[in-house]
Each structure stands twice: as structure tokens, then as C-alpha cells.
Amino acid sequence: MAALIIRNGRVIDPASNVDRVADVLLSEGRVAQVGPGLSAAAAETFDASGLIVAPGFIDMHVHLREPGFEHAENIESGSRAAAAGGFTSVCCMPNTKPVNDSATVTSYIVERARRHAIVNVFPIGAITKGSAGEELSAIGAMKAAGAIAISDDGLPVMNARVMRRAMEFARSYDLPIIQHCEDLTLSAGGDMHEGAQSVRWGLRGIPAASEEVMVARDLILAQLTGARYHVAHISTRNSVAMVTHARSQGLPVTCEATPHHFTLADANMPPYDSDYKMKPPLRSACDRGAVVDGIVSGAVTAIATDHAPHPGSEKMQEFERCPFGIIGLETALALALEELVHPGKITLARMVELFTTGPESIVRLGRGSLAAGAPADVTIFSTDLEWTYDVNDSHSRSRNTPFHKKKFRGGPIATVVNGEIAWSRLSQPAPAR
Secondary structure (H helix, E strand, O other): OOOEEEEEEEEEEHHHOEEEEEEEEEEOOEEEEEEOOOOOOOOEEEEOOOOEEEEOEEEEEEOOOOOOOOOOOOHHHHHHHHHHOOEEEEEEOOOOOOOOOOHHHHHHHHHHHHHHOOOEEEEOEOOEHHHOOOOEOOHHHHHHHOOOOEEOOOOOOOOHHHHHHHHHHHHHOOOOEEEOOOOHHHHOOOOEEOOHHHHHHOOOEEOHHHHHHHHHHHHHHHHHHOOOEEEOOOOOHHHHHHHHHHHHOOOOEEEEEOHHHHHOOHHHOOOOOHHHOOOOOOOOHHHHHHHHHHHHHOOOOEEOOOEOOOOHHHHOOOOOOOOOOOOOOOOHHHHHHHHHHOOOOOOHHHHHHHHOHHHHHHHOOOOOOOOOOOEOOEEEEEEEEEEEOOHHHOOOOOOOOOOOOOEEEEEEEEEEEOOEEEEEOOOOOOOOO
């Protein structure tokens, strides 16, 4: 494995408290050194002058759809989309077919990723068998096979007793438990946020309370069990307030925010446009502002995409019939720069933290740092590059995004995984189809 020197970039590594212009030397799949004027025999060189050089970005919430739904995405295409978005590691949710609720399925995903992924792929196991919410999965066996967390994402664990037991098992195996917070009895039949817009369009609403009731219940259970509890794709003002309070009390509670939830509100939705249908739904402007405030205050620990591919044959139906979810790997960094950094709401270092040490503190992959000896995963990006996102050039197999033809300032330039350039804007491979 040839050495690689990334020269003259602004190195921002929150894990090491580094923010300076320097070179980064990668050798044998590890970070060898960070400093000025580095050299190595026969090393490949990447000129990062004027660019930001950061630890490899981690997306702790993606749907790669394999096994079972490869028509929407597979591990190879999803990993290419991740690399094109600046992500070097992704954690894939278990709502596959079959559900990743056993060591057999976990091992299958690990092996498929080893053979076909160009970024690091870490599976998340299901909390319950078949994600049916009734009987716990083989949590210990899945961890031994490579699972780094447990979640029934896409479906909440409605039974409080089952959730308590899941938290107790998760704590005993030192795994985070990730919850899709939704009370299904409150959200049943809903298609978008419950508010003036849903009334105006005659669509059934999903109230903010459907998320908040579940967050409240689970925080009580987290206090009871001591489990590491994580709220996925947080979207409401009261949810952010409750997580903020729990963290102030010292509970091991975290949450993530998605770019679409801190960028868009229900008022931004074109009528009946399925590319704006996701779950949780786009909330009110007040809720969106609260998510941004949570990022600024530190209540939000990570940015995650909830990359949820669906083929056009499914998305291009009536709004009430089409599935929830959008793709997001290739636009996440640009949206964070546009919404958070350029307006001065957070610093570049804080943004890098949200993509690196933040998710790393939750899922504990042993990554997210440029310290000597760390895995040689690096994200190189620009804060000034002007470009337009064309979903037809996406590496994903799906095209369901509200950001098609959006113009951005800043975005990924190159992605280095295990010391090798997996993707570069200067020499992009043909998009997967």
C-alpha cells in the first residue's frame, strides 16, 4: 500500500484539538504523521491548498437496502454515494429483507461490504426479531458478528417492557440503542406534519407529540436502566428540550439531526411532492429552528443523513401512497455548510465534530481522528466550491431528493479510505445505476 501525503490543507481534527495548515502523511492504512513539510519515499501527493482536511466523516444512519431491496440501493452503490458525499464510514440500519436480526444476516452484510464497498460499512442489528417489537433479537450474537448498535429504525419499539429489556441487554453488551421515536397510535395514517399546511392540503397529519411522547417514555427508561440511548433524526422543539435536560442530568443520552430537518420546514414543501415526504416529516419553522439551536448548543451530538433510497416506481405515486424517505449522502456536507457554517451559526470545527467525533462517541468505531496510528480515513472538502447537485449524476440507485438542481457553495473534494483515494471530484467514476 503506497504512502499518501496530503499537502498544505487546513487540518481540522477536533479529536486532537488541531486546527492549522499542515501536511498529513498516510502509510500502510494508518495516519503516520501530521505536521509541516512532511516527506516520504515514493509517496503519492494530493495538493489540498485552500481546502479543509478532516478525519473521515461518519454517517451513523443510512439505509443500504441490501439484502432484499437491491432495486433501490445495494452496498456497492450506497458506498459509492457515501464516498461522493465525503463519508468514509457508514452504519446501515437493519430494515432489510430479511431483517438484520441474527448473526447470519449481520455476517452477510459484513462480508458483502468487505467485497463490494469502497467505504467502511458497519451493520446495526435489530432490537427485536423481525423488528416486530415483541421478542428481543440475538443481540450478543449480532455484536460478535460485527453489529455496532441496535435499532428497529423505521419502526419504534412500542412495548415499554420490551424496550426496558432491550436497554438492559444493550447496556450489558455496551451497545448504544437507537430509537425511531414515534407513537404509532398518534401518527397512524399520517403523511406530513400536522399543522396548517396539512389542513390546507387535506392530508392527514403526524403530530409533533407522536415523537415527543416516545422520547419522554424512553428517557425515563434510560434513566432506569443506565443504557446508552440515542434519539434518531430528532425533529421537534420539545424533543430537543427533553434531550437537553437529560444530558444536563448526566444521562448517557444523545441525538442526531438530519440535514433535511435543520434545512427545511413544512412551509417549504411544494404541494403533494413526494420528494418532500419523509419520517419524521418536515416540521414547523419553529421546530426546525429548535433543531438548529440544538446543534448550536451542543444538545445534538451528530449529523446523520437517514439516507433512505426508493426507486421512482415507488416514489412517483400519490402522496398518500408513496413511501417515506429521501436520499442524502451526497448533499449532507454542502447543506451543513450552507445552513450552519456560512451564516455563522457554528464554526467549521464544530461542523467537523458533528461528522466525526460526535458519531464516533456514540457508535465507537475507533475512527474519527487524525492522531498518529488512527485508521487512514480522511475527508477533504472546500468551503467555497460552487456547484450544482444533479441527482441524475448520483451514485445512488435512487433519485428521491428535494435538492435536485440546488446550487451549493462548498462540498466534498476527495474521500480517502484506509489510505487510498476512494473518490475524487477531480476524477469521478461513472455513477452506479
